[in-house]
Amino acid sequence: MKKVKTLLHKYILLVIGFILLILPLFTSQYEFYVVERGVQNAIQVLGLLILIGYSGMMSLGSAALLATGSYTYGILLVKLGISPWLGALLAIIITTLIGTLLAFPSFRLAGPFLVVTTVGFGEIVRILLLNLESLTGGAYGLEGYENLFADSRLVYAFMVVTLLLVAVGTQRISNSKLGLALKSIRQDEVAAEIMGVDVRRAKMVSFALSAMLAGLSGVFLANLTGYMSPDSFTSAESTTYLLMVVMGGMNSVVGAIISSIVITALPEFLRFLSSSRLLVYSLVLLIYLRVHWVKSSRPSCAGVAKKLKINIGNNKSGRGGGNG
Amino acid sequence: MTVAILFQLILNGLAMGIIYALPALGISLIWNASGLFNFAQGDLLTLGGYIMLTVFGKLNIPFIPAFMITVAAMGLLGYALSQIYFYPMLENKVNPQIILIGTVAFSVFIRNLVLVIWGTTPQTYTNPFGSQVMQIGELYLMPHVIWIVAIVTVLLSLLQYFLRSTMVGIAMRAVAQRQTASWLMGIRNDRMIALTFLLSTSIAAVSGVLISPILPLTPSMGGMIAVKAMAAVLIGGLGSFSGALIGGVAVGIAETIFAAIVDPAYRDIFIFGILVLFLLFRPGGIFKAQVSEKV
Numbered sequence: 001m002k003k004v005k006t007l008l009h010k011y012i013l014l015v016i017g018f019i020l021l022i023l024p025l026f027t028s029q030y031e032f033y034v035v036e037r038g039v040q041n042a043i044q045v046l047g048l049l050i051l052i053g054y055s056g057m058m059s060l061g062s063a064a065l066l067a068t069g070s071y072t073y074g075i076l077l078v079k080l081g082i083s084p085w086l087g088a089l090l091a092i093i094i095t096t097l098i099g100t101l102l103a104f105p106s107f108r109l110a111g112p113f114l115v116v117t118t119v120g121f122g123e124i125v126r127i128l129l130l131n132l133e134s135l136t137g138g139a140y141g142l143e144g145y146e147n148l149f150a151d152s153r154l155v156y157a158f159m160v161v162t163l164l165l166v167a168v169g170t171q172r173i174s175n176s177k178l179g180l181a182l183k184s185i186r187q188d189e190v191a192a193e194i195m196g197v198d199v200r201r202a203k204m205v206s207f208a209l210s211a212m213l214a215g216l217s218g219v220f221l222a223n224l225t226g227y228m229s230p231d232s233f234t235s236a237e238s239t240t241y242l243l244m245v246v247m248g249g250m251n252s253v254v255g256a257i258i259s260s261i262v263i264t265a266l267p268e269f270l271r272f273l274s275s276s277r278l279l280v281y282s283l284v285l286l287i288y289l290r291v292h293w294v295k296s297s298r299p300s301c302a303g304v305a306k307k308l309k310i311n312i313g314n315n316k317s318g319r320g321g322g323n324g
Numbered sequence: 325m326t327v328a329i330l331f332q333l334i335l336n337g338l339a340m341g342i343i344y345a346l347p348a349l350g351i352s353l354i355w356n357a358s359g360l361f362n363f364a365q366g367d368l369l370t371l372g373g374y375i376m377l378t379v380f381g382k383l384n385i386p387f388i389p390a391f392m393i394t395v396a397a398m399g400l401l402g403y404a405l406s407q408i409y410f411y412p413m414l415e416n417k418v419n420p421q422i423i424l425i426g427t428v429a430f431s432v433f434i435r436n437l438v439l440v441i442w443g444t445t446p447q448t449y450t451n452p453f454g455s456q457v458m459q460i461g462e463l464y465l466m467p468h469v470i471w472i473v474a475i476v477t478v479l480l481s482l483l484q485y486f487l488r489s490t491m492v493g494i495a496m497r498a499v500a501q502r503q504t505a506s507w508l509m510g511i512r513n514d515r516m517i518a519l520t521f522l523l524s525t526s527i528a529a530v531s532g533v534l535i536s537p538i539l540p541l542t543p544s545m546g547g548m549i550a551v552k553a554m555a556a557v558l559i560g561g562l563g564s565f566s567g568a569l570i571g572g573v574a575v576g577i578a579e580t581i582f583a584a585i586v587d588p589a590y591r592d593i594f595i596f597g598i599l600v601l602f603l604l605f606r607p608g609g610i611f612k613a614q615v616s617e618k619v
Binding site for chain 2: 056058060105108109111112113115116117119120121123124127128130131235236239242243246275276278279281282283285286289290293294
């Protein structure tokens with residue numbers, strides 16, 4: 001049964017990858033850009049899935065790590081003039097290091113304390129981006145760097161392949177020793193420690209992986225837009241990423257990818273919502289949380305609930321309940 | 325820097341700090357009663373400010389009735405919110421992380437609701453306290469600074485009296501201490517938690533009304549204040565009444581003085597630096613609240 005499931009999941013990922021790869025043939029230039037952003041967001045959201053979904057550590061500073069990746073890439077290329085590939089590598093490494101530093105508060109803090117710390121981190125990065133004008137260009141933004149590939153289609157193809165690799169990796173982590181350690185921390189940290197899980201190490205790895213993917217996503221973002229400004233990395237962005245993780249089911253790689261692409265693309269289909277996009281999203285999320293969590297024992301909602309099953313705090317349904 | 329200027333900075337910081345202290349107090353009250361950290365507190369403040377803008381600025385209702393209408397409307401909203409949304413989740417023992425996400429979603433919802441209804445342009449209404457600068461000796465003060473301190477002092481004394489000396493207040497504190505026991509004593513937990521939400525949103529509304537002479541109203545205003553209020557409540561000690569007040573005032577004064585002496589652009593970083601120091605070396609805050617069990 002489990003083998004069939006894993007096979008099915010690999011198959012689903014390949015289908016998604018195939019659709020994404022042929023999609024540019026049918027879309028206009030602008031729609032293509034939206035799909036590109038969707039794929040780029042999906043990479044970021046997979047990182048958050050490891051952090052929020054697997055290990056249960058909420059972060060509202062994810063846009064700041066994305067900004068770190070983007071800006072490091074841009075600054076290295078513009079100010080130091082190094083090659084794009086080296087710049088991308090360094091950007092990812094630096095973002096990973098900074099993200100790993102965020103793990104240290106998590107050793108002692110939990111719940112709202114940790115979230116406030118990440119909010120603070122997000123604000124600090126945003127203020128630094130705005131004020132270190134000689135380095136980041138301040139409110140005017142930063143531009144004039146080279147892309148990884150000259151052809152934007154190649155960048156896109158590379159991005160889709162990366163997304164698939166990351167997705168397979170994230171999925172494998174889910175049932176690996178590390179993934180199980182992270183999930184046990186989410187359920188009960190003390191119990192996990194007693195069972196021999198190295199909680200500090202697991203938390204650090206979780207933060208590092210999440211930051212690495214944020215850095216990767218940031219490099220791609222820089223490639224897609226060709227321009228970056230502090231406005232693209234506000235706390236509203238962090239909230240949107242959180243929303244993508246939650247709507248994706250918080251435990252499912254495929255769900256996370258689909259929800260990030262759909263939520264990125266949705267405003268294009270719902271033009272009349274242009275100014276109130278987040279209003280609708282948050283309302284949907286509020287209703288979803290309320291309906292799903294309060295009445296989950298009733299059979300009427302079970303059908304809907306099963307598809308978007310969240311495993312957190314729901315010990316009885318166990319690991320089989322989710323998609324992971 | 326002369327002593328007079330320093331004193332003036334401290335007074336201005338005090339007014340700003342009180343604006344931070346009120347949402348911080350709201351967060352603290354709700355945390356105590358239900359173990360829920362309300363990320364929407366700052367946006368409730370924005371909503372209060374905008375309701376006041378409509379009631380006082382547009383409909384031209386005199387200040388005191390308009391103030392009361394705003395606070396009452398926000399209080400009702402808080403009561404309904406708890407009864408309809410948050411209490412059922414608490415009662416079902418939903419994972420705190422999910423409720424936390426709920427409050428974040430709620431914060432985004434209010435912010436965008438304000439944006440859709442009132443628009444993004446910064447708005448303001450006539451300063452009800454007068455905009456004539458007062459001179460006391462060497463001090464130059466705006467009258468609203470004194471009014472904010474006075475109004476909030478009176479309101480907080482009333483709140484303290486309510487929580488300490490009335491039957492309902494004592495029942496609310498009983499729920500905050502131990503829900504099962506208070507339930508067995510015949511207290512309706514759902515109503516008491518809803519009342520806590522009512523108090524908390526009303527306090528946010530007061531803060532939203534009082535802020536308008538200091539800052540123009542924008543939909544994202546609450547987010548900026550919430551960040552400081554959250555820092556204040558953790559510095560002061562989550563769950564402690566005086567902790568929230570002292571924390572808020574300390575943050576307000578510290579950032580005003582830092583902005584004047586060093587660099588206004590980096591004052592938020594300064595506040596977060598202090599917060600991180602507190603979280604690392606004294607996680608319970610100034611008034612060490614017993615939060616370790618709840619975390």
